[in-house]
Amino acid sequence: MNAALAFDTLLALLLLWSAWQALSTPKLDRAVIMFIVFGLLLTLVWSRLDAPDIALAEAALGAGLTGTLLLDALAAFGQTGQGAGSTGFMTTIRRFPTILVLLVLLAALLAALSNLPLPTVNLPAMVAQQMPDSGVSHPVTAVLLNFRGYDTLLEVAVLMLALLGILTVGLPVERPLLSRNLLVPILARYAVPLMTLAAIYLLWAGSHRPGGAFQAAAVLAAGVVLLNLAQVQPRWIPGQHWIRQLISAGFLLFLCIAALLLMLNGGLLHYPPDQAGLLILLIESGLTVSLAINLAAFYLLRSDRPEPLPNQEDTP
Amino acid sequence: MSSGLLFAVVGCLLFVMGLGGIILLDHLLRRILAFNLLGSGIFLVLVGLAQRSGRPDPVPQAMVLTGIVVSVAATALALALARRHQAAGGNTGQTDRTSPEERHD
Numbered sequence: 001m002n003a004a005l006a007f008d009t010l011l012a013l014l015l016l017w018s019a020w021q022a023l024s025t026p027k028l029d030r031a032v033i034m035f036i037v038f039g040l041l042l043t044l045v046w047s048r049l050d051a052p053d054i055a056l057a058e059a060a061l062g063a064g065l066t067g068t069l070l071l072d073a074l075a076a077f078g079q080t081g082q083g084a085g086s087t088g089f090m091t092t093i094r095r096f097p098t099i100l101v102l103l104v105l106l107a108a109l110l111a112a113l114s115n116l117p118l119p120t121v122n123l124p125a126m127v128a129q130q131m132p133d134s135g136v137s138h139p140v141t142a143v144l145l146n147f148r149g150y151d152t153l154l155e156v157a158v159l160m161l162a163l164l165g166i167l168t169v170g171l172p173v174e175r176p177l178l179s180r181n182l183l184v185p186i187l188a189r190y191a192v193p194l195m196t197l198a199a200i201y202l203l204w205a206g207s208h209r210p211g212g213a214f215q216a217a218a219v220l221a222a223g224v225v226l227l228n229l230a231q232v233q234p235r236w237i238p239g240q241h242w243i244r245q246l247i248s249a250g251f252l253l254f255l256c257i258a259a260l261l262l263m264l265n266g267g268l269l270h271y272p273p274d275q276a277g278l279l280i281l282l283i284e285s286g287l288t289v290s291l292a293i294n295l296a297a298f299y300l301l302r303s304d305r306p307e308p309l310p311n312q313e314d315t316p
Numbered sequence: 317m318s319s320g321l322l323f324a325v326v327g328c329l330l331f332v333m334g335l336g337g338i339i340l341l342d343h344l345l346r347r348i349l350a351f352n353l354l355g356s357g358i359f360l361v362l363v364g365l366a367q368r369s370g371r372p373d374p375v376p377q378a379m380v381l382t383g384i385v386v387s388v389a390a391t392a393l394a395l396a397l398a399r400r401h402q403a404a405g406g407n408t409g410q411t412d413r414t415s416p417e418e419r420h421d
Contacts, residue, residue: 139374162389
């Protein structure tokens with residue numbers, strides 16, 4: 001037990017150190033790398049907290065896809081960022097009240113943690129009690145797609161909204177690749193078939209063990225990004241309508257099932273216990289495709305126009 | 317001290333660190349990093365506190381799983397906004413210190 005606590009403490013210190021480095025290291029590229037390190041350490045923390053579902057999602061999304069997006073943006077921003085360590089004396093004086101308020105906030109939060117009230121509801125027991133009617137045997141999947149299915153429905157909508165926002169803001173233009181790493185195509189050739197297989201397995205495993213639509217979609221999206229880096233899959237442009245159609249198809253399937261159940265059973269996403277397993281698998285399959293393309297589009301979607309127009313707003 | 321409570325404390329520290337980063341750092345990319353650290357801190361508090369007795373709790377785990385996907389979407393949107401800001405001629409924060417007359421905050 002003591003060894004476990006010692007490991008947790010070491011992990012906690014490493015996590016805080018990497019977070020601090022991500023904010024304070026002078027070079028921007030180093031900060032992004034430290035953030036990816038932070039994501040990988042956080043993956044370890046989630047597995048220490050008995051949350052393998054979150055660990056899978058964190059590794060693929062938190063560290064993987066976010067890291068790719070950040071590195072991609074880094075190239076656009078250039079190497080001009082400075083850290084908090086290089087500030088002058090006057091800036092430190094000006095920042096002092098903010099730091100003081102933050103320290104008071106931290107003290108208040110830690111004081112709140114030190115005398116917590118006992119929980120009034122026992123959620124794990126309630127979930128365990130309802131498990132036989134959920135249609136699946138893995139509690140996290142049961143919560144995600146049955147007990148709190150509307151959360152997941154809204155989440156998919158949020159993802160589509162984010163993509164819509166990016167399309168509205170304007171996509172970055174495709175820049176020619178400066179260097180070509182010959183190892184990446186070889187890696188992609190071996191990894192992408194395995195990743196596809198892993199995604200299908202994760203989707204299937206979600207009903208009875210850690211895994212599910214999100215993790216499967218994350219792995220698939222990472223596979224598409226890897227294919228792009230290996231210069232097998234070209235960038236997507238907004239004119240390709242199949243992207244929008246596939247992204248909305250999974251959401252619409254989910255919405256149709258929800259509406260149908262609302263009319264038949266009188267409750268949003270109240271599955272009949274006999275068909276619950278089948279309906280959840282159907283929804284998850286649709287979601288896997290939609291989410292994978294949506295997540296990959298965050299990285300792959302590029303403007304088909306040659307150059308952005310900086311003063312587009314001024315000309316009517 | 318259970319590992320749940322330990323990581324809840326770490327979550328609080330990350331939350332404050334991320335909040336400080338958003339307020340105090342100049343570069344937009346750094347602020348996006350800080351925003352992600354803040355979010356991760358909240359996730360750790362959510363799961364860590366629920367599991368302070370040592371038993372896994374599927375409800376906060378499912379919520380955090382949803383939260384991670386949403387935070388990736390938010391990061392992607394934030395990066396697109398930051399890029400557009402830069403493409404439209406705005407600075408991303410790196411030239412702030414050379415023009416102190418613009419900063420009265």
